[in-house]
Amino acid sequence: MKISLTKLFVQDGKSEKYEIPLTSETFSIGGQDYRVIEKHPVILGLTHEGNRVITITGSADLTMEIPCARCLTPVATPFQLEFDLQIDLNLSEEEREEKEEDSSFVEGDELDVEELVRNELIVQWPIRVLCKDDCKGICSRCGANLNIQTCDCDTTGLDPRMAAIKDIFSKFKEV
Ligand SMILES: [Zn+2]
Ligand SMILES: [Zn+2]
Structure with missing residues (x-):
């Protein structure tokens, strides 16, 4: 699901709230596809700070299926993602890359909610998951x-x- 940012640009300080259902059945993390087994709508607040700078806040609750690092049994792993970031849409994709600003979730004037969630999942992805401590x-x-x-x-x-x-x-x- 994508959100058009153009209506925010009309005015400085303009703010919008969104509740976006997640459509992805899987997320690709490190080249591997993981199944989404439970999800809730993504809550987002977008604010146009002025001059095409957007603040993104919000949260997403979802449960992913991750194989146990020792026995490969699928383990339901809950995530509570929090968003709090700012993007400058005056910058080109190359310029953002140079600043190491991760904004692959923005294409043109559109925010890709699934990609935003995927980015935050990568940040919070556990090093390893075990089905039980003494697996x-x-x-x-x-x-x-x-x-x-x-x-x-x-x-x-x-x-x-x-x-x-x-x-x-x-x-x-x-x-
Ligand atoms: Zn054996
Ligand atoms: Zn195990």
Whole structure:
């Protein structure tokens, strides 16, 4: 969904409120598509500060499905996004890039709400998501999900680094 900014430019200090339903079923983050499993309309307040400078404030609540970093089980991950930024529409796309102002969500005089949300998702994207803190992951030999089943694979001596980690954990338990 796109919002035309032209009617804001009519007057300095002109302000508009919007409630925009999200249409995207997925968002592409780092080249990967993630499913949106719950969403609410995006609340936006746009203010023309004058001379084609726009302040964007607002919020968006949505839940994304992110695979567990260890076992790949999809995990419902809620996001509460807050927007508070300013864009100068006098600048060309190249000039904005030079200023490292991320405004890929503006094309011409239009604000792309989905792209604005995607940008903020990238900022808040967790480094990793786990289905539970003590997720056992998947067996590196047979691929079994070790939270659900055990397997008979001999994984000792598989990787010296893994073995070192194992040692640390067993020492931990003894204490
Ligand atoms: Zn997991
Ligand atoms: Zn196995």
